[in-house]
Amino acid sequence: MKITFLGAARTVTGSCYLIEVGEKKMLVDCGMFQGSKLVKAFNEKEFLFNPGDIDAVVLTHAHVDHSGLLPKLVKEGFSGPIYCTKSTEELCSILLPDSAHIQESDAEFANRKGMRAGKKFVEPLFTVDDANRALKLFRVKDFGKEFTVIPGVRVILRVAGHILGSSFIEMTVTEGDKQTRLIFTGDIGQPNQPIIDDPSKLPPADFVITESTYGNRVHEAYDKEGELANIVNDTVERGGNVIIPAFAVGRTQVLLYYFQKLISEGKMPEVPIYVDSPMANRATAITLTNPEEYDEEARALYEMQGRRLVAMHNLRFTATAQESMAINDTPGPKIILSASGMADAGRILHHLKHNLWRKECSVVFAGFQAEGSLGRQIIDGTKKVKIMGETISVCAKIYNMKGFSAHADKEQLMAWYSAMPTSPKAFFVTHGEIDASLALADELGRKLGTATYVPHFGDTVEITGTEWQVHASEIVQAEPAALELKGYLQGMERDYLLQRSKIEQIVTRDASKADMVRKKMEKLRKYMEDLLKDI
Incomplete structure (x- = not known):
């Protein structure tokens, strides 16, 4: 074999x-x-x-x-x-x-x-x-x-x-x-x-x-329900929106489960919650119709709520692009869950474009952000990002809730x-x-x-x-140039990881230096991508 x-x-x-x-x-x-x-x-x-x-x-x-x-x-x-x-x-x-x-x-x-x-x-x-x-x-x-x-x-x-x-x-x-x-x-x-x-x-x-x-x-041992409630309460008090780039399958459904629990316990206000992703809408429907895979707690809730896992009056599912665009015109604080989870495509880009520059808003990342994704750039602390061809300042509060992985x-x-x-x-x-x-x-x-x-x-x-x-790998053995490039890129990757760890130390001491290092990292990443194009 x-x-x-x-x-x-x-x-x-x-x-x-x-x-x-x-x-x-x-x-x-x-x-x-x-x-x-x-x-x-x-x-x-x-x-x-x-x-x-x-x-x-x-x-x-x-x-x-x-x-x-x-x-x-x-x-x-x-x-x-x-x-x-x-x-x-x-x-x-x-x-x-x-x-x-x-x-x-x-x-x-x-x-x-x-x-x-x-x-x-x-x-x-x-x-x-x-x-x-x-x-x-x-x-x-x-x-x-x-x-x-x-x-x-x-x-x-x-x-x-x-x-x-x-x-x-x-x-x-x-x-x-x-x-x-x-x-x-x-x-x-x-x-x-x-x-x-x-x-x-x-x-x-x-x-x-x-x-x-x-x-x-190691996932941090902390009260993620409490932190989620605090984020929502703080943002609502500032009059802003909570934007959550959420994976359509899995993460969206877990977050809805937590929001329902927090509202029922009186720990967060009953603000409008929008699930703005046709895929997440359908994935949620599939989750709600497969109770045989629930754990004991979810099965008990499912039966108690009349064979419904999620039952919130403030929950809205949007279908069309017009409905999606209208969300940001709706007055008052709200929670918006939208795909993709790494913020690299989909309707979430529209919501980030409208909210990322607003200091009263919050953006919550509740999952892994791969190298090179927009989500990774934001949680790494970049001050400006390009979204849909437009440069957007990052002024909203950024949260990286790793406990939801x-x-x-x-x-x-x-x-x-x-x-x-x-x-x-x-x-x-x-x-x-x-x-x-x-x-x-x-x-x-x-x-x-x-x-x-x-x-x-x-x-x-x-x-x-x-x-x-x-x-x-016979692929690498057959192409000496590929082997050389592979070693070079791996060396650059190690340098990149080292720079990333330095940022975590620098950012607490001198934000201006952190920005300088981030710019160098971005240049390094683009250089690596350009190398690949030339192969």
Whole structure:
């Protein structure tokens, strides 16, 4: 058996693992790369396999960094089954067509602009038709029930507790008289988060392919409900709006759950709450109609409120663009939740443009912000940002509420792995920025005494039973220039991380120097992106 790491390798997004067993091939996840232009450029590259040769896909969950390139896979020849849970299929039915619409719109805009400059015609990465064809290939499987994916490969989907429908994959591979047990974690949720069940216990495994999004961090133990109430109360007192860039799937529903709780307990005023995202509207509807995935507390509330999880009179869902634009013309303080969660696209840009410059307003980030995203720039303290072609001053109060993350942190992951009946032979640490992946790999090796490896893009591990061997990326080996550039960019990445840590120290002492360092960081990031364009 071979596993090739074709995404989320020393970066957070683009999860994709190619598994070869005999003559058969399958994928675990086929995600889109998100963040800076440097990272997004990978979406445009050809797959490092023939999509028509892939026999099946197993999908951990619906987030587009795990599912987003499935339409491209189908467009280029894949026609096999895509296995996932019921809620994952339902969420993908809104996420994939929406992503395709963005691809079509971006291509149309580029072509209108490019025609005037005499540039080549731009094809969308994939279309809505491609997304709909992909959705027809989905095959729903229940949690906890074993099924065969390809000959010799049996899979059980277990509760991952990340978002509705999310699973980690328990895989058993049989080759001749050799058997290998593997875990692909996908994204693992925090225990005790609202609405959905905690991650299931891990079964024995020989190898674990683990995420590491928060592999070098521990979520702060603080009263996040109290902080959320304080932010709302303070902003309302100033007469401003609370703007929340919220991921349409997962984060929006959790925030609504908390707002309902705080209002019912009299801890915050009943100001209008707008969910301004067609995708979030539909995702919320899916969440509200899948009570079988609720935890005990959510099920009790669901029954008490007449089989409704969220029942607030002040809650408004907007559908049209006209309704969205009218929100900022509505007098009085309000709460606006809008996608995207990293503020790099969607209606949230419109709301930031109208509120970010107002000192009476607040902007609350309640989730991970990838390198290069607008959200990351704002929480890193930049004083001006460009939104929809216009330079906007950052005068609103900025909050970064990390406690709302849907990802388990380092200690939670370590506790989860430490409870395994036996330690694996090795952990392959993926889906994290390089500092997070390396930190978690080091922690796993020291605390559990197991081998660890942080793969590069294109690396392959060959497994026979419980024996394993890593083969370095043939892509890099075949292109010495690429190897040189890779080392150079990694060196720049380390410098960038160092500068970022310096900012945290400087900003408390001298804001003018912090601005100077931030400008240098921005120049460094743009330089890295320009290098990629020249390849």
